[in-house]
Amino acid sequence: MQEQNAILVIVAHPELEASRINKRLAAALEHQENITVHKLYEVYPEGKIDILREQQLLLEHQRVVLQFPLFWYSSPPLLKAWMDETFQRGWAHGTGGDKLHGKELMLAVSSGSPDYMYQAGGVHNFSYSELLRPFQQTANRLGMAYLPPYIVSGIREVTDDQLEQYADGYITYVRSAAPAAMIR
Numbered sequence: 001m002q003e004q005n006a007i008l009v010i011v012a013h014p015e016l017e018a019s020r021i022n023k024r025l026a027a028a029l030e031h032q033e034n035i036t037v038h039k040l041y042e043v044y045p046e047g048k049i050d051i052l053r054e055q056q057l058l059l060e061h062q063r064v065v066l067q068f069p070l071f072w073y074s075s076p077p078l079l080k081a082w083m084d085e086t087f088q089r090g091w092a093h094g095t096g097g098d099k100l101h102g103k104e105l106m107l108a109v110s111s112g113s114p115d116y117m118y119q120a121g122g123v124h125n126f127s128y129s130e131l132l133r134p135f136q137q138t139a140n141r142l143g144m145a146y147l148p149p150y151i152v153s154g155i156r157e158v159t160d161d162q163l164e165q166y167a168d169g170y171i172t173y174v175r176s177a178a179p180a181a182m183i184r
């Protein structure tokens with residue numbers, strides 16, 4: 001049975017214990033009511049994904065948050081494998097594939113470089129919205145509403161105090177009915 005306001009947070013960081021941003025963000029959501037934090041690299045250290053278990057988790061939640069550090073403008077590989085294997089034809093798309101229709105997809109992304117590098121003419125030339133398009137279009141294809149992402153940009157610039165604010169803001173953000181403005 002799906003809980004109406006249940007939120008599934010898929011955390012995909014290959015070294016979560018050594019991480020600064022994602023570890024803190026994940027900790028903020030752990031033990032929160034109606035929020036399931038699912039750490040992919042801990043659950044599947046060998047990379048072998050239990051597809052039925054993952055599909056069941058998706059069915060039980062209304063909002064799905066994909067939380068990851070930006071690796072070469074995309075996600076770490078286990079999250080890509082999770083998407084490839086879990087969003088099966090006949091289940092998530094194609095004939096009869098309507099299981100995710102009406103759900104919501106949100107990204108929560110950390111990056112090494114600061115915001116100003118993510119624009120035309122900057123070091124990375126493109127905005128986060130542009131670079132994260134494959135996730136946006138995957139949501140569209142699956143009949144999911146794509147929500148604005150929660151982005152923690154520029155790890156060297158983020159102070160410990162700011163990280164605490166990001167962590168607090170994250171709890172509010174993932175629960176928000178219409179998340180839009182980043183807290184920064």
Ligand SMILES: Cc1cc2nc3c(=O)[nH]c(=O)nc-3n(C[C@H](O)[C@H](O)[C@H](O)COP(=O)(O)O)c2cc1C
Binds near residue numbers: 013021023068070071
């Ligand atoms: C393989 C790899 C690729 C990365 N690619 C990018 C990138 O494309 N853009 C960027 O801003 N940072 C990039 N980074 C930096 C990470 O995004 C950054 O260290 C991470 O988001 C920090 O979060 P954490 O403290 O949770 O590890 C990369 C890091 C690694 C290890």
